[in-house]
Amino acid sequence: MNNIFSGIPLIExxxxxxxxxxxxxxxxxxxIANDLHENGYAIFDFPDHALFDRIDRIQGHLGPRYGIDFDNAESNKTTGERRIQDxxxxxxxxxxxxxxxxxxxxxxxxxxxxxxxFQTLNFPVGTQQEAHSDSVHFSSIPERFMCGVWLAMEDIGPDAGPLFYYPGSHRWPIITNGLIGRRGYGSDLRSAQDPYGPAWQALCDAHGAQQEFFLPRKGQALIWCANLLHGGSHQNDPRLTRWSQVTHYYFDDCIYYTPAFSDEALGKLMVRNPMAIHDGSRRNSSYLGEMVEEKSIASKKVNNSLGKRILKRIFG
Structure with missing residues (x-):
């Protein structure tokens, strides 16, 4: 098929x-395609016959790393580490x-x-994270060629701080530094999300958007589009766990970068050179089949000292 709009994901x-x-x-x-196009997310059963065994092993292997007393049913599960990256x-x-x-x-x-x-995040409890779009953390040129898959590793109820999202918000404008009048390249932030919060809230108010909650059973997963506004709801019962894994995906033939610390109009990008988890290859940026040389953009790699501090603030 001749795809006229090849710079837009097919489902968008x-x-x-x-x-x-x-x-x-x-x-x-x-x-799944219809749900992604209409709502910005889609729910499905994760296709792995060995999934439950994997979940048991992950909980046993990663559990001690969080500093949480999982053996005590009455302990506060929200006092330890909330995530392990990669x-x-x-x-x-x-x-x-x-x-x-x-x-x-x-x-x-x-x-x-x-x-x-290119990235995994494993959680024993909810993030209780404010509504945000992943597009400020990692994006692409052309934009929207990024998505996440969130996997429930146990049944999750309303008191465990479930994932929430605003259906249809993936169609809203992607909030960039240019839209909110700030410079991003070379900046240092306590939180990469803070500058964009008022803009996201203004869009929610303008659209009368209502949160929906993902209350999955163990083994269900959710794909979400790059610009879907989502977060972690308040955990009403701190004794509960909310085991889950998030995997983020990029797509071939894109420029990969961190928009929160970039100024696209000036060609100043914090470029990423992500590792493809499934085959171990490094994926350098390209555009319309042509490799993008480092010298062609004012890049600041995420493996320098500022980048490391930034990623720590983004992902903990």
Whole structure:
């Protein structure tokens, strides 16, 4: 199929309903595609017959690293570490979930470019994080070629601080430094999200947006689009856990960067060179099939001292 709008993910294309006729989707894929296009997220059963065994091993392996007393049912589970980033580097089950071939193939079909996982986050409890769009943390040129897959590793009820989101918010403008009148390149922030909070709240107010909550059973997963506004709700019962894994995916033939610390109009980007988890290859930025040289953009790599401090503030 000749994709006129190749710089837009297929599931966000303005020609979505006409174009999807040529994608040869099965019934489940069609539902997922429709939900992503309309709502910005889609819920499905994670395709791994060994998933529950993997979850047990992950909890046993990562549990001691959080500093939480999981054995005591009455203990406060929210007092320890809330996340471990990139456990795929040392835990084979985290790696297997992130590198799941069926998920990679599905995302590649739905976005029109080959997907690759580049980051994992593992949580024992909810984040209680304010509403935000991932597009300020990691984005691409062309934009929107990033998504997340959130996997429930236990049944999650309303008192455990479930994930929330604003359906349809993925269609709202992507909030950039240019839109809110700030310079990002070279800046240092306590939180990469703070400057954008008022803009996201203003959009919610203008649209009369209402939160919806993800109350999954163990083994259910949720794909969300790059610009979907989402967060972690308040945990009403601190004795509860909320085990989950998030895997973030990029797509081939893009420039990968961190918008919160970039000024796109000036060509000053905090560039990322992400590792593809499933095959171990480094993915350098490219544009329309041409590799982008470091010297062609004023780049600040995320492996320098400022970048390391920034990533720590973003992800803990």
């Amino acid at each position: 294309s303005p020609l979505f309903f006409k174009a999807k006729e040529n994608w040869h989707l099965d019934d489940e894929e069609t539902k 456990a795929w580097k040392f835990d084979e089950d985290v790696h297997a979930i992130a590198a799941n071939r069926a998920i990679i193939d599905l995302l590649s079909k739905l976005y029109g470019r080959n997907a690759f996982p």
